[in-house]
Amino acid sequence: MKDWQGKRYWLVGASEGLGREVAFCMSRAGAEVIVSARSEDRLKSLVDELPGKASYVTVDVADRAAVEDAAAQIGQIDGVVYLAGVYWPMKSGEWDNEKADLMGEINYLGASRVVGAVIKDMIARGSGHIVLTGSLSGFRGLPGAIGYASSKAGMMALAESMQADLRNSPIAVQLVNPGFIKTRLTDKNDFNMPFIMSAEDAAREVFEHMNTDDFKKSFPMVFSWVFRLSQLMPDWMYYRLFGAK
Numbered sequence: 001m002k003d004w005q006g007k008r009y010w011l012v013g014a015s016e017g018l019g020r021e022v023a024f025c026m027s028r029a030g031a032e033v034i035v036s037a038r039s040e041d042r043l044k045s046l047v048d049e050l051p052g053k054a055s056y057v058t059v060d061v062a063d064r065a066a067v068e069d070a071a072a073q074i075g076q077i078d079g080v081v082y083l084a085g086v087y088w089p090m091k092s093g094e095w096d097n098e099k100a101d102l103m104g105e106i107n108y109l110g111a112s113r114v115v116g117a118v119i120k121d122m123i124a125r126g127s128g129h130i131v132l133t134g135s136l137s138g139f140r141g142l143p144g145a146i147g148y149a150s151s152k153a154g155m156m157a158l159a160e161s162m163q164a165d166l167r168n169s170p171i172a173v174q175l176v177n178p179g180f181i182k183t184r185l186t187d188k189n190d191f192n193m194p195f196i197m198s199a200e201d202a203a204r205e206v207f208e209h210m211n212t213d214d215f216k217k218s219f220p221m222v223f224s225w226v227f228r229l230s231q232l233m234p235d236w237m238y239y240r241l242f243g244a245k
Helices: 017-028 040-049 064-074 097-125 148-166 199-210 221-230 235-242
Strands: 008-012 032-036 054-056 079-082 128-133 171-178 216-219
Touching (some): 008 017, 008 097, 017 032, 017 079, 017 199, 032 040, 040 054, 064 097, 079 097, 097 128, 097 171, 128 148, 128 199, 148 171, 171 199, 199 216, 216 221
Parallel strands (some): 008 032, 032 054, 171 216
């Protein structure tokens, strides 16, 4: 278990769901958390409920200038956890450019903007911790996942590229790839969601990973094997099993 006492962490996308529960895990462990999202009311409520030192800064991660201003306002941090995400189920024949753009903007480009706003200071200080949130859906394309799966695949590739660059540096990069989590996002799904987890259980998985030196964690473990093994399948087999029926 790492010593979290006195550490300052910026949690982006923390107003509800997984991000909110990760904030509680970190606060209970002794870290100072600065939570960000677009909803000031939810952030205020969260800060009031957290047991440890906490504050909030509203930010829209789709706005690069706003992200950079928020990072400057927050100042020096020990780490950042990117948990922001939006989702709409979408098939190719039901393409919605506005929603597809938002999934790319928030799920992937938002993470790139946040990392870009803090990483140079971390490198200059020789210390830092960056945690990014991918998804089991990012391992390979899935039906009805236009926008979401590709944005998460981009996030996962971003983390992998950072790890390739920084693995021998003092900057720790970590990636978590959750499966289905019971939130307002998955409430949009009208299909069976195997191994669905509560936000509290998923946050414990994330925080346990943050206490290790490992780069990547995909969970739930048994469910993640399906997605990891699918990468080894030839196209004809994969699309016969996972493609639209």
